[in-house]
Amino acid sequence: MATRLNAPHALRPPTVPPTVQVRGLRRAFGDTVVLDDLDLDVAPGELVALLGRSGSGKSTLLRLLAGLDAPDAGTAEVDGVTSVAFQEPRLLPWRRVAQNVALGLRTGSRRERDERARQLLGEVGLTEKADVWPVTLSGGQAQRASLARALVSEPGLLLLDEPFSALDALTRIEMHDLLLRVWARHRASVLLVTHDVDEALLLADRVIVLDQGSVAHSLRLDLPRPRALHDPRLVAHRATLLDQLGVRTAHAAASPTTDTAQEAVS
Amino acid sequence: MSLTAPLARTRRPRRPGQPRRAWRRAISPLALLAVWQLASSTGVLPREKLDSPLNVLDSLVGLWTDGRLLDAIQVSVTRVLVGFALGAVVGVGLAVVAGLSRIGEDVVDAPMQMLRTLPHFGLLPLFILWFGIDEAPKYALIALGVAFPLYVNTFAGIRGVDPKYLDAARAFGLGWTERLRHVVLPGALPSTLVGLRLSLGVAWLTLIVAEQINTTAGIGYLVSDAAGFGRTGEVVAGLLIYSVLGLLTDALVRILERKALAWRLG
Structure with a gap:
């Protein structure tokens, strides 16, 4: 390890x-x-x-x-590709968590982006939070989602x-x-x-x-x-x-x- | 305390005093109705000044059964819909132009702020000169009344979008139209919906004023016609319809708000 x-x-x-x-x-x-x-x-x-x-x-x-x-x-x-995770997670509050992560991805069909976003959310341990609003996440969860969004484009x-x-x-x-x-x-x-x-x-x-x-x-x-x-x-x-x-x-x-x-x- | 707390937790969380409170709040309006009816029945309140509540109900039923009420509602609702649609397109459109660019703001905002102070009812004589006496001046007046609350609130909403979200969107490579779609417009929506509710209130108010003059159809015509013949029951019935329509549109916006702004509560 x-x-x-x-x-x-x-x-x-x-x-x-x-x-x-x-x-x-x-x-x-x-x-x-x-x-x-x-x-x-x-x-x-x-x-x-x-x-x-x-x-x-x-x-x-x-x-x-x-x-x-x-x-x-x-x-x-x-x-x-360069991507960023900010001090405050800056997830768009009006987009669900998976959609926020998918926004980090600029290529592929909507479905591909969604799948990829969910895959990344799985990697950061947020599979079950994919379809919730960001406001319901704890600080740590929001930061994980932010990390997933930053990684989804394979920067x-x-x-x-x-x-x-x-x-x-x-x-x-x-x-x-x-x-x-x-x-x-x-x-x-x-x-x-x-x-x-x-x-x-x-x-x-x-x-x-x-x-x-x-x-x-x-x-x-x-x-x-x-x-x-x-x-x-x-x-x-x-x-x-x-x-x-x-x-x-x-x-x-x-x-x-x-x-x-x-x-x-x- | 630890014994009573679990008992108080019913399926619908409602304070135990609330149903009784609702009844208590209903007492005074009902009492007022009763006093009104009593004053009418005893002749203290003459019919040519104000008809009794029961006769108002009777007028309402009469207007409904002879079809005049439905016709009037159709005409009035059409006026509000057309006027509102025109005003909304202009108000929101100008707010987007002014909100998204400095040039737009300089060109659009100054005249809008000046015109905003103008009481739009005061323009009715001019509008009659310009648009005649048919539906056009009514549409125009409602549109004018609607445009400003929507403009002001949408503009403030766009400018109020947290620049941190815009930065994040740029860092993830979202182009101008995508930033508009994912960040600016959804971010401005809560404020726009406030403007929507205000503007619908203005729309109905403007309709009432616009319908007092030179009309041969609509709820306003029904009311002024009835007033001319001293049928005060029909006058009150018409006013009731105005308020019911106003309440209905307000309820519609509330439903819209609950759906569109679900992200705020999670």
């Missing part, structure tokens, strides 16, 4: 072109420069967590990659905008498992925006810290999944990341170890 959940990219030769290729990306709103000459690659099937304080440019980068915003300079190229890149931050702690743990499961099956590249250092450590192949619109730190985590937070290697990485994020606490006091690849960018 643990090996199956490992990053698919680890098995591929390093010459495979990246799914996401961001070069010199710049976006400013008035005088505020939100993204400043940002470079970023995401390999096929790689799960990258994007950490950063509020205003570090995480959400702007996500909107640019989702095609909801245009950069002032630079390029953001994505290979394949090359899955953008997750703090998808678990509004969920209770127990539901979040279940969602982490679910995400790793569907990710292993669909093999999409994932860019997970999060505030939660532990979430990043548990899930990601690579953690990137954004600060003032560019990459401040990049940390590769070649650790098998499922991971335990008390794993000494994670404890060390945690201290590094918190330090990078400018958090000074007793947690961050532990000195970072150097036994895993770890490079500071910019």
